[in-house]
Amino acid sequence: MAAAGEIMQMGVREIREGLASKELSAREVASAALETIERCDGEVHAFLEVTEKQAFEAADRVDAALAGAGDAEAAVRVLDEMGPLAGVPVAFKDNMNQQGTHTTCASRMLESYVSPYTATCVQRTLDAGAIPLGKLNMDEFAFGSSTETSAFGPTRNPWNLACVPGGSSGGSAAAVAAGMACVTLGSDTGGSIRQPAGFCGVVGVKPTYGMVSRYGVVAFGSSLDQVGPFARSVEDAAWTLQAICGHDARDCTSQDVKVDFLAAVHEGAQSIKGMRIGLVKEFLEAKGLSGEVRAKVQEATEKLRSAGAEIVEVQLPHADAAISAYYVLGPCEAFSNLARFDSVRYGLADPGHKDLSGQYEASRAKGFGAEAKRRILLGSYLLSAGVYDKYYYPAQQVRTLITRDYVQAFESCDVILAPSSPRTAFKFGEISDPAQMYLSDIFTVPINIAGNGGMTVPVGLGENTGLPVGVQVIAPQFKDANMLRVGAALEQAYGPAPLAPEFAGEKAGE
Numbered sequence: 001m002a003a004a005g006e007i008m009q010m011g012v013r014e015i016r017e018g019l020a021s022k023e024l025s026a027r028e029v030a031s032a033a034l035e036t037i038e039r040c041d042g043e044v045h046a047f048l049e050v051t052e053k054q055a056f057e058a059a060d061r062v063d064a065a066l067a068g069a070g071d072a073e074a075a076v077r078v079l080d081e082m083g084p085l086a087g088v089p090v091a092f093k094d095n096m097n098q099q100g101t102h103t104t105c106a107s108r109m110l111e112s113y114v115s116p117y118t119a120t121c122v123q124r125t126l127d128a129g130a131i132p133l134g135k136l137n138m139d140e141f142a143f144g145s146s147t148e149t150s151a152f153g154p155t156r157n158p159w160n161l162a163c164v165p166g167g168s169s170g171g172s173a174a175a176v177a178a179g180m181a182c183v184t185l186g187s188d189t190g191g192s193i194r195q196p197a198g199f200c201g202v203v204g205v206k207p208t209y210g211m212v213s214r215y216g217v218v219a220f221g222s223s224l225d226q227v228g229p230f231a232r233s234v235e236d237a238a239w240t241l242q243a244i245c246g247h248d249a250r251d252c253t254s255q256d257v258k259v260d261f262l263a264a265v266h267e268g269a270q271s272i273k274g275m276r277i278g279l280v281k282e283f284l285e286a287k288g289l290s291g292e293v294r295a296k297v298q299e300a301t302e303k304l305r306s307a308g309a310e311i312v313e314v315q316l317p318h319a320d321a322a323i324s325a326y327y328v329l330g331p332c333e334a335f336s337n338l339a340r341f342d343s344v345r346y347g348l349a350d351p352g353h354k355d356l357s358g359q360y361e362a363s364r365a366k367g368f369g370a371e372a373k374r375r376i377l378l379g380s381y382l383l384s385a386g387v388y389d390k391y392y393y394p395a396q397q398v399r400t401l402i403t404r405d406y407v408q409a410f411e412s413c414d415v416i417l418a419p420s421s422p423r424t425a426f427k428f429g430e431i432s433d434p435a436q437m438y439l440s441d442i443f444t445v446p447i448n449i450a451g452n453g454g455m456t457v458p459v460g461l462g463e464n465t466g467l468p469v470g471v472q473v474i475a476p477q478f479k480d481a482n483m484l485r486v487g488a489a490l491e492q493a494y495g496p497a498p499l500a501p502e503f504a505g506e507k508a509g510e
Contacts, residue, residue, distance in 0.1 A: 001078070004039075007032035008179040009499060012088050012239040013181065019066060019087045020075040023283030026062035026087040028463045030055045030131045033089035037133065037180045040503055044097065045155050046165075048094050048173040049102050050134040055089070058131045062087045078127070084239045086129030091181045093172050094135040094217040095142060096227070098122045105218050106150035107140045109347045119216025120248045121185060121227045128243035130134075133181055137171030141338065142189055142220040143371045144168050145440040146431070147196075151369055154428065157200060158500035159467055163425040166196030166440075169230070173200040176230045178503040183240050189220045190326055191444025194227050197422035197456035198470025202497045203487065204230050205237045208477045209451035210255040213248030221333040222253075224326075224448045233496040234457065234487040238265045241480075257478050264481035265488045272489045273308030275482075277301065278413030280316050283422040283443060290423040292462035296469040297419050300459050303493040304417070304486065314409040314416060318401045322446040325402070327438060328382055328395035329449070336378025341367065374434065403450040415482050416474040419443045420456040424467035443472060457487045460495045 002018075006028055010018065018024030034052055041047050065082055069075035079086045092098060095105045097115040104110045118126070126132060137151040147155040147170030155170040157163040158178040165174040169186030173196035176184055186193045197204025205228040213228040219225060229240035238261035247256035264271070279301060284294055305311050341347040343363035350362040355491035368376065382391050409416065421440055431437050447454040456470035471490070475483040498504070 004032035004035045005179070005504070008036050008182070009504070010182070011496070012182060012236045014061055015088055016079055016086065019062070020072045020079060022075070026059035026131065027056065029087055029089060030059040033131065033133055033181065035311065037055040040180055043156065043161060044158055044174050044178050044180070044182060046171040046178065047134050048089070048104060048106065048152055048171070051101055051132050054132045058129075058417045059087070062129055079144070081183050083128030084242045085125060086181070088130050089133050089182050090125055090130040091133040091136050091172070091175055092122055093138055093169050093184070093186045095138060095187060096122050096185060097216040098132065098135070101135055101362060103135070103218065104152070105141045106138045106152055107367065107369065107372065108151045109341050111151070111348070113346055117216065119249065121217065121244045122437050123437065124244045124246070125185065125240075136175055136184060139168035139170070139371070140369045141218070141334070141372050142168040142187060143334070143375055145191070145195060145437050147171060148428065149369055149371045155404045157425050158503050159201060160425065162427050163467065164199065164428060166199035166421070166425065168192040170196050173202055173204065175195055176200070176202045176232055177500045179499045183236055185227055185229055185244070187217060187225055188448065189224045190330060190448050191441040193230065194444050194454055194456040194470070194472055195421050195440060197230055198458070199425040199468065201458045201468030201470070201500070202230050202232055203234055203237050203457055204228065205241065205455040206447065206453065207245060207480050208240065208357050208453040208475070209448070210253050211245045211257060211453070211478070212300050213251040213254045214251040215248055219337040221330045222337065223333060224330065232499075234484060234491045235262070237455070238262045238484055255478070259478075259481050261481065261484055264484040267485055267495055268488045268492055271485045272304065275309045275415070275486070276294050276312050276413040277304050277309045277486065278312055278314035278409060280319065280415040280418060281313055281317070282319065285419045286422065288422045288439060288441065288442070289419060290462070292464045293419050293421070293423060293469055294334065295463065296459050297417065297471050300471045300490055301417060304489060306491050307493070312413050314411055314413055316405045316409060316446070318398060318405050319446050320375065321398050322402055322449055323438060323442055325395040325398040326445040326449060329399065331375045331379035332392055333373045333379070335383065338372070338376055357395035362437070371434070385421070399449050402446055406450045406452055410476040415486050418472045418474060420470040424462045424465045424469060447474055452477055453483055455483050455487055457490045459490065459494050473508050
């Protein structure tokens, strides 16, 4: 039997090959993942709930299906029938409903809430044969860029435990970086997959809006949210996208668009010869962009040029207005979505009040944290009479302009290369001003406003900080295969993402 650390450094393909050859059992994979979580998560705090029973039940189903396979070839057919993630340990951000588990959104408001149903993205992952490990920490209701706003304590960055993992999907990124899961799912409203992927040195993909169903995912900004995977390789992300993408009749925004993600990855560096990679000069000259991040973006550009890509300059004239528009649109949608937490239907109900009004006020005051309250108040103000026309309507106009900018930019390029974040991971408490925290998403927010696909690919460590740097690859709407091809080419140049050093080797159980 392989050591837990050895198993947890395997990718999807390696796990499938081990299962097919009978060198591994799915139960051994589940045991390795759960042992690693028990050993490592005390320091990282990526998990809010571990679903050991569900993990072993799923593993036993895989093993039972493989038991009748006479040889490796037959076993491969069984695995193909079960799905692309058969026997792969996976975990979910805690804003995704999974029947029988707590779905807290890292908030006291939902601390006792147990999901009565399962989100489509989670169900499709389970239907693909995955081993569910549990629910992952996040910024409360996905409001944040550092996972510091979680009501249950912050997640720590496996590369440096004194630093944040990014947010709001910090638990999802950290679990992969520390080797506690092969793949995780996160959600991205303004960069909440791509920014923590960059901070934790893993691959993070936000598909085009509509590629993945949002049914069963607790909403932050309904016109902005999109679910996507974290992984240590572009191929593992592609396996996951094969499982979760597709039309869902229960989500009116989901689209019936077929993309062969694995084929795009396997075409690799060869497929980018002649591709046009767009660079936005203003991004590389943006105030606050650190020198080490700028250097890594430029280095990645040269590697793509060497692989045969053509580098072209493109313009995004309204990109500098994206943060302003986002922090109008996002809080307005959040205000509407959080109105349902009224202490009556579900959520925290503070006892001992004489009337419903008193219970409502006390429950929301105690249930929501500071950042959630800030966004509720801001959204309420922005949607009020006399203010709506001044801010919300112009923000929607800016959204249209930004969307047009990307359409025009993609007339002259196949993808755009940009930073994922202005800097590498910062230390806990280092950024206390909310406005400064919001600027962490300056390069990621425009993609959500326009609805394009974007992914972060790790490109090594910063020269000054020694922490991971990620570059962002942005694709036209529903042409997500383009960014997978470029991501695969970058990975060929830099190699797949390693485990964080402190969580490799002996700590991982080898």
